[in-house]
Amino acid sequence: MTFWLDVAVATPVHSQVGGLLVYRSNEALALGSLVRVPLGKREVLGVVWGVHNKAAQGLHAPSVREVCGALAGIEPLCQGWRALVQFAAQYYQRAIGEVALAALPPQLRDLNDAQLARRLKRPSGADAALSSAMLAPWPLSEQQVAVLDNIEEGSGPFLIFGATGSGKTEVYLQAVACCLAADPNAQALMMVPEINLTPQLEERVKARFGEAGVVSMHSGMTAPQRLKSWLAAHSGTARIVLGTRMAVFASMPHLKWIVVDEEHDASYKQQEGARYSARDLAVYRGRLEGAKVLLGSATPSLESWHHSRPAQEGGRYQRLHMPTRIGAGQLPAVRRVDMNHQPRKTVLSAPLMAAIQERVARGEQSMLLLNRRGYAPVLHCADCGWKSQCAHCSAFKVFHKIDRSLRCHHCGFSQRVPRACPECGNADIEAMGRGTEQLEEHLGELLAGVCRPDGQAVQIARIDADSTRLKGALAMQLAQVHSGQVDVLVGTQMIAKGHDFRRITLVAAVNPDGALFSSDFRAPERLFALLMQAGGRAGRDAAQSAGSEMWVQTFHPTHALFEALKKHDYPSFAAQQLTERLEAGLPPMSFQALLRSDARTQEVAQNFLNNVKQDLHALCALDSTDAAALAQVSLYPAVPMSIQRVANVERAQMLIESPSRQALHRVLTLMQALLHAARSKPQHKGLIRWLVDVDPLAI
Ligand code: ADP
Ligand code: ZN
Ligand code: ZN
Numbered sequence: 001m002t003f004w005l006d007v008a009v010a011t012p013v014h015s016q017v018g019g020l021l022v023y024r025s026n027e028a029l030a031l032g033s034l035v036r037v038p039l040g041k042r043e044v045l046g047v048v049w050g051v052h053n054k055a056a057q058g059l060h061a062p063s064v065r066e067v068c069g070a071l072a073g074i075e076p077l078c079q080g081w082r083a084l085v086q087f088a089a090q091y092y093q094r095a096i097g098e099v100a101l102a103a104l105p106p107q108l109r110d111l112n113d114a115q116l117a118r119r120l121k122r123p124s125g126a127d128a129a130l131s132s133a134m135l136a137p138w139p140l141s142e143q144q145v146a147v148l149d150n151i152e153e154g155s156g157p158f159l160i161f162g163a164t165g166s167g168k169t170e171v172y173l174q175a176v177a178c179c180l181a182a183d184p185n186a187q188a189l190m191m192v193p194e195i196n197l198t199p200q201l202e203e204r205v206k207a208r209f210g211e212a213g214v215v216s217m218h219s220g221m222t223a224p225q226r227l228k229s230w231l232a233a234h235s236g237t238a239r240i241v242l243g244t245r246m247a248v249f250a251s252m253p254h255l256k257w258i259v260v261d262e263e264h265d266a267s268y269k270q271q272e273g274a275r276y277s278a279r280d281l282a283v284y285r286g287r288l289e290g291a292k293v294l295l296g297s298a299t300p301s302l303e304s305w306h307h308s309r310p311a312q313e314g315g316r317y318q319r320l321h322m323p324t325r326i327g328a329g330q331l332p333a334v335r336r337v338d339m340n341h342q343p344r345k346t347v348l349s350a351p352l353m354a355a356i357q358e359r360v361a362r363g364e365q366s367m368l369l370l371n372r373r374g375y376a377p378v379l380h381c382a383d384c385g386w387k388s389q390c391a392h393c394s395a396f397k398v399f400h401k402i403d404r405s406l407r408c409h410h411c412g413f414s415q416r417v418p419r420a421c422p423e424c425g426n427a428d429i430e431a432m433g434r435g436t437e438q439l440e441e442h443l444g445e446l447l448a449g450v451c452r453p454d455g456q457a458v459q460i461a462r463i464d465a466d467s468t469r470l471k472g473a474l475a476m477q478l479a480q481v482h483s484g485q486v487d488v489l490v491g492t493q494m495i496a497k498g499h500d501f502r503r504i505t506l507v508a509a510v511n512p513d514g515a516l517f518s519s520d521f522r523a524p525e526r527l528f529a530l531l532m533q534a535g536g537r538a539g540r541d542a543a544q545s546a547g548s549e550m551w552v553q554t555f556h557p558t559h560a561l562f563e564a565l566k567k568h569d570y571p572s573f574a575a576q577q578l579t580e581r582l583e584a585g586l587p588p589m590s591f592q593a594l595l596r597s598d599a600r601t602q603e604v605a606q607n608f609l610n611n612v613k614q615d616l617h618a619l620c621a622l623d624s625t626d627a628a629a630l631a632q633v634s635l636y637p638a639v640p641m642s643i644q645r646v647a648n649v650e651r652a653q654m655l656i657e658s659p660s661r662q663a664l665h666r667v668l669t670l671m672q673a674l675l676h677a678a679r680s681k682p683q684h685k686g687l688i689r690w691l692v693d694v695d696p697l698a699i
Helices: 079-091 096-102 107-108 113-121 142-153 168-182 198-208 223-235 247-248 278-289 301-305 350-362 438-446 475-483 515-516 522-537 560-565 570-584 604-620 626-630 661-681
Strands: 003-009 020-026 035-037 042-051 158-163 189-191 215-219 239-243 255-261 292-299 320-322 333-338 365-369 378-380 399-401 405-407 414-416 430-432 461-462 488-491 504-509 549-554 591-599 639-646 649-658 685-696
Touching: 003 096, 020 042, 042 096, 042 107, 079 096, 079 247, 107 223, 113 223, 113 414, 113 515, 142 158, 142 168, 142 320, 158 168, 158 301, 168 189, 168 198, 168 247, 168 255, 168 292, 189 247, 189 278, 198 215, 198 239, 215 223, 223 488, 239 247, 247 278, 255 278, 278 292, 278 461, 301 570, 333 350, 333 560, 350 504, 350 515, 350 549, 365 405, 365 522, 399 661, 438 488, 461 475, 504 522, 515 522, 522 560, 549 560, 560 570, 560 661, 591 604, 591 661, 604 626, 604 639, 604 649, 604 661, 604 685, 626 661, 649 661, 661 685
Parallel strands: 158 292, 158 320, 189 239, 189 255, 215 239, 255 292, 333 549, 365 488, 365 504, 461 488, 504 549
Antiparallel strands: 003 020, 003 042, 035 042, 378 430, 399 405, 405 414, 591 649, 591 685, 639 649
């Protein structure tokens, strides 16, 4: 007997094939089975997605190729997983096969049967029974107990809005422990923004639940490690998967709990291929599979905050508040330095320096935040006006003094710093603006001669993407901070997140004003979260928390954002932002998608988008339902992206916006076919690629 199957395979992004191809098989294969199938001259991995409806498609039988075989010893992917992938593909406008195959470990594709069989035989840890010491090593706080009671009774999704250090992580661990103890098969998924930045959490989870039942999933793992974790989760031996955004697609047949820590973090959004939000998919997956979902943050995304408004106002999430720090630790006092009253060109103001020196003398640590790496963002010749413009991008090359290089952070182009101005020969080229490298140097000068209590010279360290490029460098640098070798730490946002530094009592934002007047409507939200997070690094040790401080150097000290920060008042900041968003018709009160095109020239890039828009209007005129949807959607004219050219590619974008999610999606779906058709038109010669970003984080 012959069976006709729709199989999901990883077809190239822009192929019309939608990702499902028809194959035949002599044996019945369950939906979700992993199979090898011929594709062109290759043999590729596929997932059996459906039984092909032969009659409906008028299939030409002889041309249909045969499945090579199913992967032995691996259970089919469950219905819940397939539904998640299908939803993600449809929602983020990609092919099912592309999303499905990207969610599987690459070695499933690359290993042959014999190699796979060996991997399957290998014992996955001594015994996956969970450690019996799952419960908290200390009595829970009243606040933690109250929140856990709510979680027990409610169905979620829950949003824990809890101060940094209020014991949220402990709540996640307890909730997961209860769930796993109640059901011997249950599995839990815990997602974190970036595992490398929070190795402590991994340790904490493993210490609590035992090594055997916990697996990690993140992009820093080797292919064999990824396969091993995946098999353990898929077979049910792993009870807990701890991972980054990619883990939202982990195959977990008994998934009962999903935790999304720091749910506001931008790294939950995938920025290539299917541009999914792992946080949003987690909520969807929870509903799909009947798993409870718990989001947590000290500064929730405005989306989640809005979703957790009272139910009578339409809220869908249950908001749980944890305002108090464990051990009655206090949040840092916020000090604003009005830079209008400082001498011109002041980088680090006198009062801030005095406060830092005091900390050094007391043996406490300080942390300085500047969101720009390198020495100076641009080199400049005062004689002729030359600037270190990148030849390939509409951006400046950044001056890195350490290796005397000029580097473009967009295309990666790097060269030695010229000895003199390349235009006029002036030997005196100047650095404009400053980055972390320069701040570190400047701080060294200002603190020269300052000593720690043990009489040694003050130690300054810098942590950013440059200082941590080598493998293991970040872990080593963090260990130095934890051990107390470092007195003053300079860094980018990398140091603001998650670290449980015990001895930091002062955090300073050196120059945060840029985000106040950015054209990106989410910039204030990001800045507020960053500053609250950074402040959360100060005074984590309750004994020292009373004197802990968060400093902000600003030319706009009375700005509403800093007023709210001073009171640690996220709700009032959120309320003010949401009012602005409502008035401007911006998310979360509306829904957006970005249509982007890359081309040889800006004209081609923009024309492509504008022409597709015209095609769309023509198409919708033919159908009253389509026309009604389009009437609710605004398609803005194509514009150059804010960094218009990167690596000699011109980039344009078109914003698509609607108060109705449904209307927006109907229009996006109609647009897919038009985009494919327009691509091959001769007038769009020079077009390189296009992509759709649904719910973009930056526009
Ligand atoms: P958050 O995730 O909100 O930042 P954590 O759960 O990491 O907070 O807790 C902050 C600190 O307090 C951690 O060092 C943690 O080990 C400790 N802690 C958490 N809950 C308790 C508790 N009930 N009793 C004592 N210490 C606790
Ligand atoms: Zn010059
Ligand atoms: Zn460049």
